[in-house]
Amino acid sequence: MNELVFFLNNVVVSGAVAGSIYAMGAIGVTLVFSIMRFAHFAHADMMTLGALLVLALTTLFPEAGLAIGLPTAIVMLPVAMVITAIAAVGIDRVFYRPLRAHKVKPIVIVIGSLGVTLMLQGLIRLFAGTSAQSLYIAERKAIFRLEMPFELASRPVIITEPQVILFVLTLVAVVGLHLFLSRSRLGKAMRAMSDNPDLARASGINTDTIVAVTWIIAGGLAAVAGTLLSLDVAFKPDLSFFLLLPIFAAAIVGGVGHPYGAIAGGFVIGFAETLAVFNWSVLLRPLRDSFPTWLELPNNLALVGTEYKIVVPFFILVAILVWRPTGIFKGKVI
Amino acid sequence: MSAIIEVQHARKAFGGLTVIDDCSIQVERGSITGMIGPNGAGKSTLFNIIAGTLPLDSGRVLLDGEDITSLPADVLFHKGLLRTFQIAHEFSHMTALENLMMVPPRQEGESLFSAWFKPGEVRRQEDEVRRRALEVIDFIGLAHVRNELAGNLSGGQKKLLELGRTMMTEARVVLLDEIAAGVNRTLLGDLMTNIERLNRELGYTFLVIEHDMDMIARLCDPVIVLAQGSVMMEGSIKDVQNNPEVIEAYFGAPTE
Numbered sequence: 362m363n364e365l366v367f368f369l370n371n372v373v374v375s376g377a378v379a380g381s382i383y384a385m386g387a388i389g390v391t392l393v394f395s396i397m398r399f400a401h402f403a404h405a406d407m408m409t410l411g412a413l414l415v416l417a418l419t420t421l422f423p424e425a426g427l428a429i430g431l432p433t434a435i436v437m438l439p440v441a442m443v444i445t446a447i448a449a450v451g452i453d454r455v456f457y458r459p460l461r462a463h464k465v466k467p468i469v470i471v472i473g474s475l476g477v478t479l480m481l482q483g484l485i486r487l488f489a490g491t492s493a494q495s496l497y498i499a500e501r502k503a504i505f506r507l508e509m510p511f512e513l514a515s516r517p518v519i520i521t522e523p524q525v526i527l528f529v530l531t532l533v534a535v536v537g538l539h540l541f542l543s544r545s546r547l548g549k550a551m552r553a554m555s556d557n558p559d560l561a562r563a564s565g566i567n568t569d570t571i572v573a574v575t576w577i578i579a580g581g582l583a584a585v586a587g588t589l590l591s592l593d594v595a596f597k598p599d600l601s602f603f604l605l606l607p608i609f610a611a612a613i614v615g616g617v618g619h620p621y622g623a624i625a626g627g628f629v630i631g632f633a634e635t636l637a638v639f640n641w642s643v644l645l646r647p648l649r650d651s652f653p654t655w656l657e658l659p660n661n662l663a664l665v666g667t668e669y670k671i672v673v674p675f676f677i678l679v680a681i682l683v684w685r686p687t688g689i690f691k692g693k694v695i
Numbered sequence: 696m697s698a699i700i701e702v703q704h705a706r707k708a709f710g711g712l713t714v715i716d717d718c719s720i721q722v723e724r725g726s727i728t729g730m731i732g733p734n735g736a737g738k739s740t741l742f743n744i745i746a747g748t749l750p751l752d753s754g755r756v757l758l759d760g761e762d763i764t765s766l767p768a769d770v771l772f773h774k775g776l777l778r779t780f781q782i783a784h785e786f787s788h789m790t791a792l793e794n795l796m797m798v799p800p801r802q803e804g805e806s807l808f809s810a811w812f813k814p815g816e817v818r819r820q821e822d823e824v825r826r827r828a829l830e831v832i833d834f835i836g837l838a839h840v841r842n843e844l845a846g847n848l849s850g851g852q853k854k855l856l857e858l859g860r861t862m863m864t865e866a867r868v869v870l871l872d873e874i875a876a877g878v879n880r881t882l883l884g885d886l887m888t889n890i891e892r893l894n895r896e897l898g899y900t901f902l903v904i905e906h907d908m909d910m911i912a913r914l915c916d917p918v919i920v921l922a923q924g925s926v927m928m929e930g931s932i933k934d935v936q937n938n939p940e941v942i943e944a945y946f947g948a949p950t951e
Contacts, residue, residue: 553786553797560784564798565772
């Protein structure tokens with residue numbers, strides 16, 4: 362049974378962690394696309410920005426979390442979300458809105474967002490340096506070991522505190538987003554604008570407000586995703602940037618412009634990655650005795666090596682674009 | 696003088712092509728004013744200028760004496776100036792009823808604050824809007840397709856939906872951009888009846904661009920004729936139809 366525990370740890374838990382991070386990043390990318398029709402490449406660096414703010418706040422008040430029993434970084438997260446959201450709106454006002462006002466082609470804004478990526482990365486390195494830093498400063502990462510109620514399982518399923526918080530926050534974000542888009546007037550106005558911006562304007566919807574709200578949601582979720590990623594691993598200035606490809610793959614797999622698709626796409630990519638690098642020979646080992654003698658079980662039976670994990674989302678991306686370009690859900694409109 | 700819309704010395708060029716050239720028009724309060732002219736006369740451009748979707752090079756637009764030049768469409772909407780689109784626009788991923796329910800201005804739910812903190816009030820208003828939308832959809836005769844996605848409606852039905860949208864709120868002026876195009880005769884009759892009723896019963900002022908002369912003749916007085924970016928003449932439909940200049944602009948110079 363230890364093999365099954367190994368599977369749970371390496372595929373189910375890891376996949377859900379990666380999936381949650383991708384999903385939250387992809388929601389932002391997809392919302393920005395559905396409202397402003399451009400691929401926002403600086404999104405991953407907004408995630409890093411959020412994590413950096415949490416790092417700074419945690420360094421300033423390392424004891425803040427002890428009183429409530431949560432990691433200090435989580436206590437600081439709401440503040441970082443607000444600042445990141447404001448920064449996202451600010452970046453839009455300064456860099457993207459003037460481009461939109463000149464009615465440039467979307468590709469120009471995409472290139473603009475690449476510029477913002479470089480700028481943000483430089484700024485983040487300027488303040489945080491290039492080395493990895495733990496977001497746990499005055500406390501230690503709590504690790505939960507769940508013993509399996511089977512006789513043969515001697516090893517526990519391991520799940521860490523930030524992972525639990527990540528799952529909870531992802532669930533809250535998804536439910537909250539759903540209620541916002543389907544119930545609130547502003548959410549409906551967002552759907553209206555993604556459907557037909559001219560008509561939305563002629564129906565009295567202030568499109569500037571909708572754009573700002575989109576950035577607030579995207580920025581806030583980016584801060585959550587970046588912080589929890591850094592809590593799970595450690596803060597690095599380029600940690601989130603390397604997730605840009607899987608996040609875009611998630612958004613496209615789900616159907617660009619479709620927030621529920623982004624969530625589904627995030628988990629598809631997350632689990633695909635962990636399943637692809639999982640060493641299947643571990644699961645087959647207990648069955649070794651029933652194999653014919655000529656079949657030798659190799660030590661490593663993973664589809665791709667861990668170091669090539671990045672090809673998985675890339676492969677899925679290509680496959681989706683070839684066979685179902687609109688994604689799992691039909692994209693383009695919220 | 697009770698002009699509700701006044702365009703003063705408007706000028707608009709696209710590159711080297713001057714489309715609107717020192718054009719001044721007035722739309723009287725409570726009238727159904729028609730605007731006709733050959734293709735390329737600048738009707739749609741003038742329309743888009745009034746509706747706030749095109750900036751002016753020079754000149755002014757007044758709504759009830761207030762300068763509204765270059766205000767964006769959503770601000771004009773809240774001032775009671777509504778428009779329909781020449782090519783019917785709809786929120787294709789929402790039902791016909793939801794399309795109408797998107798419209799009403801200044802709802803409580805619109806602001807972030809009330810959406811989160813006054814759910815009871817928002818719900819009450821939503822119910823009110825739904826009731827109104829059901830009335831409107833009945834009025835424009837689309838009740839049987841109210842739960843269809845608007846993208847699946849026929850061209851004519853989408854035009855009716857456009858008119859319906861202007862009835863969801865208290866408009867002062869409605870700009871109708873070729874509302875009759877692509878609508879069959881029976882539906883067109885309903886459409887015109889509805890426009891007349893809105894004008895008579897609710898005091899809507901209409902500015903109508905139209906190629907359908909029957910519709911202009913039945914609804915509009917006065918009629919403004921545009922040609923080459925400025926007003927050629929203005930008068931009753933009789934005057935317009937008998938004016939040799941207009942006939943020439945429309946049908947070319949008589950060959951003798």
